[in-house]
Amino acid sequence: MSDAQDLLLDMIAALPDPVFVLTESGRYVALLGGHDRQYYHDGSHLVDFTLNDVLPAEKADWFLQEIRTTIHQNRLRIVEYSLAGRDVSGLPTDTGPRGDLWFEGRVQPLANPINGERAVVWVASNITERHDLQGQLQTLSETDELTGVYNRRKLLAELEQNFAKFQRYHTPLALLIFDIDYFKLINDQHGHLFGDQVLRDLAQQCQSQLREPDTLGRFGGEEFALVLPNTELKQALQLAERLRLDCEQMRFASTTNNAAITISIGLSVATKTDRDITDLLRHTDDALYRAKHAGRNCVKYRTPDTGSPPSMDL
Structure with missing residues (x-):
């Protein structure tokens, strides 16, 4: 393996935020990065499952809609959403952050299909602290x-x-x-x-x-x-x-x-x-x-x- 390939693998492994590859049918193709358990759970078991397999129906439908909208518009889209460890079936909750979490998702369509399906890269950044602070500041400004x-x-x-x-x-x-x-x-x-x-x-x-x-x-x-x-x-x-x-x-x-x-x-x-x-x-x-x-x-x-x-x- 070349030095360039080694460097690329090290960079992927060191990605601070989890990067999901998801198809338009909602299948998890890959999960990269996001190993800091202070901010993220270990979602490696999700690969080859679908959103409907692991999420409540309402949340799965929301993610599917965002994926399909991104593919249809063929551009980067940024979304904010709440997701707790308890929402994801099979997710180990003895490690990782607790309670309701807020994320910023940066969703980018991939140019080439995967197994005949269009797909997106979904980068999930934990913004819970920022979201909570914004909520506190808004409450102060209204009270x-x-x-x-x-x-x-x-x-x-x-x-x-x-x-x-x-x-x-x-x-x-x-x-x-x-x-x-x-x-x-x-x-x-x-x-x-x-x-x-x-x-x-x-x-x-x-x-x-x-x-x-x-x-x-x-x-x-x-x-x-x-x-x-x-x-x-x-x-x-x-x-x-x-x-x-x-x-x-x-x-x-x-x-x-x-x-x-x-x-x-x-x-x-x-x-x-x-x-x-x-x-x-x-x-x-x-x-x-x-x-x-x-x-x-x-x-x-x-x-x-x-x-x-x-x-x-x-």
Whole structure:
């Protein structure tokens, strides 16, 4: 064997990331490199098996689609995907990384067929640390540091997304804006650290009342907003009243005495006259203003554009 061939074999064996050769039918033809068990499992047993032999049907179908798209487009494609050791049948999991892993796949079509089939080279790079860091940074950018709920920017993005669904599919959408009554007095009497704790406890209490698709965010200061997708006015009012009563019953222990709070709530549902979220926000803010001027500790809402206000049984 020549020195050039020896060098080529050494280079292939030393490839840091695993390189798969896969046919358009999903058969593993070869696996090269990727021997660092800190980042990759030993997948040598996969050769001559198919994706459908070793992967759950949904994941196998996804890989097959990516392979066939790459062959059809005849160009390099880059994809990101999640795959854990437990997803691959027969993979030894006593060595190698644990848990859910994220990979960047660089998929390149081969010029010549293998046993009559088109094929691709698939280089899988473990990007789990980068993916997790990106997730953490995104969470930080979307979260209010004090209360742990979403911040204003994320809240408006969720409202925009749900308003687009309302316009396209006419799915109901409700918005609540509420704030703590006389919050300045709480800070003046008990201090700002106590006021911060009130905000945290209030956010936690409200969050515990919500459904998975609902979005709670701190709008600023002592003001919060709540986006309620697929929610009609009657259901939104029932939730608003429940939140108001829950907050009224909360007690906060300070160094001097116990404190109580109340909240005022403005509510609006999206209607066909709303051109964008600015209109919906304005109507909801107007309802909050009326709640404040009605004596606070109450819920006010914009009535629908057509028909009578709903009969409420709160």
